[in-house]
Amino acid sequence: MHTFGKKTPSLGYILALDLGTTGNRAFVFNPDGKIVGQAYKELTQYYPQPGWLEHDPQQIWQDTCWVMQTAIANAQIPPSAIAALGLTVQRETCLIWDKTTGKPLHKAIVWQDRRTAPLCHQLQEQGYADEIYDRTGLIIDAYFSATKLRWLLDNVTDIDLNNVLAGTIDSWVLWNLTGGKVHATDHSNASRTMLMNLKTCEWDETLLDIFQIPAHILPQIQPSLGVFGVTDATLLGAEIPITAILGDQQAALFGHGCDRPGLMKCTYGTGSFLVAHTGSEIVRSLRGATPTHHQLISTVAWTQANSKDTLDVGYALEGSMFTSGACIQWLRDRLKLIKTAAETEAMANQVKDNGGVYFVPAFSGLGAPYWDMSARGAFFGITASVQPEHLVRAVLEAIAYQVLEVVQAINASSSTSVGRLTVDGGACENNFLMQFQADVLGIPVERPIMRDTTVQGAAFAAGLAVGFWESYESLAKQRQIERVFEPKSDFPLSKFGTWQKAVKRTLAWEE
Template sequence: MLGAEIPITAILGDQQAALFGHGCDRPGLMKCTYGTGSFLVAHTGNQIVRSHHQLISTVAWTQTNSKDSLDVGYALEGSMFTSGACIQWLRDRLKLIKTAAETEAMANRVKDNGGVYFVPAFSGLGSPYWDMSARGAFFGITASVQPEHLVRAVLEAIAYQVLEVVQAINASSSTPVGRLTVDGGACENNFLMQFQADVLGIPVERPIMRDTTVQGAAFAAGLAVGFWESYEALVEQRQIERVFEPRSDFSLSNFGTWQKAVKRTLAWEE
């Protein structure tokens, strides 16, 4: 069809390609793709890590070394079904916003969530619950609640979901996660990324290249044919647009209340 033979030199799943593109090639490094859902993958080294916290053990990638044998890297993955889809719901169904970009300004217009908590279980909950019968809900609504509080609660819920998976990864791996690299449409939201860094207590790194899945596939294919010689050099050349540092005065006290809200949505549909 193309009029020429095109060699296939690398094959990766989308989440593994993003992990490769971010340079997460050793324990302590992880990436999160904020799309319709959120998908967090942490490299765990050359040994399989079995999680007892509802995570998926997977292959990060394999590659042929100089002795023509395979080097295998492994990872832990947590899948959260609904994240960016919540923002689409605010726009298309509730009509609280006209564009996704508005959520950042709205969340910053209020000093806190006004006591409102949101559980994004539109199609059940993924990691670490795996409860398909859970359903979404707002909790803590009073007469003083404004649209800004609802929007902020939705953004906070996205970050809290990621926190739960990171906690599960740290409980499963001997090397704690020290940095999160991000991609996907929702990572454009500065409020969300700062809140994510705050609740995790680690830096959140946002590269200029947002479509890291494509970048990772290109890196792997180019390295395989010798277009680039060094993966490490490629990773060092990545351009970082912003690093969100966690604030030292941030309190995680609301997280427990959010988890209480999650528990009330579990097994909602019998």
């Protein structure tokens, strides 16, 4: 064990995997917490029907192997020098596979996929909403894994349930990393399935019964920080202990040092996710007047076994906004208004305002605080004078307005209001967006030098779990802030009501 900050590279390295929605990455960290090798591979998105999204689990696994090997090669270290591996993944995305052949029985159904919205509406009509929320902290929505697993079990033909394993992406990759020896998940990922009881932190028999999912096909739930197994020696040429698994948003929370009430972060990735740590207590959000359901979800931040062999559980409140960076990708790949995401900043600054245009980013319905699976995206207020720059600016403004609604919901559910927002993720590179965000929130927005906070969180967790680092506090303290965006104008806030009017017009569109 060594104190953080010592220049002792001979003491080994930590390998961290970040298996996300749009791509898979591996990073090698040295004892000073610095990245010494990395690799990335983009992931193919499959859209079999409107509102459906799938990933190929075989591609995820093959790319995971490639990024690990490439990052280790780039770091110019032997695999035997790696002390531990940490894993963080896109959450809720799930699959089933044959435990004998190891082959997936269908492509993985991605968190953004809406195909199970009819089943969710049926569950709501049958009166299950309150019971499911009470047991899981979650709103009935196609976002979570339970209805996706039910769809897979209903739609894959000739299933032998005695020979099937199910799980989220962490379980699939862990099973492969360990050569098929370990079928497990952690509490942060399990809490997103809509099958785990938030109080007991175990699979809930009532929920398994509601969704008709056999318990024996599910992974064992283990603490987020702790030994899950070792990598098969044939993979990398060494047996590396796998000592941390976290959902991607929880990993970012860990990487920012947000380990107690009052601390929160917002990640601007494919979607935007604002997560506030609530300590060892489950905090429930207030119900909105319209809609009448809870506006935010309660979830597990991370867990760890303590010296008494009981479980230390950290909980969180989360506002999940399904579409943010994905809108920018859509401007680039589908509308072809931009060639790179970075262009959006200059384009937004070329016009003095949004030209009366408002955008609603409901590509996969709307998450917090509306939870409307039937909403769809739209531009409003288009006139003949509107230019591409106005459309781009409206998209960026919508990303910030979504976050404002979630901050308002967190403030309403908490005795202390949010004083500053810590950010990470690809879209936080956009200075226009970050300044606009500070302006509408009326609080400082803090951007760290290290933007890859998700993978940093997975690395820190894995290193701490094996004693590679001694102190979480000193790791968190080494965070350096690159820029603080102070609120400069309340003009953007004056347009918020008009944006909310636009949102209301997209609700229940598909019904």
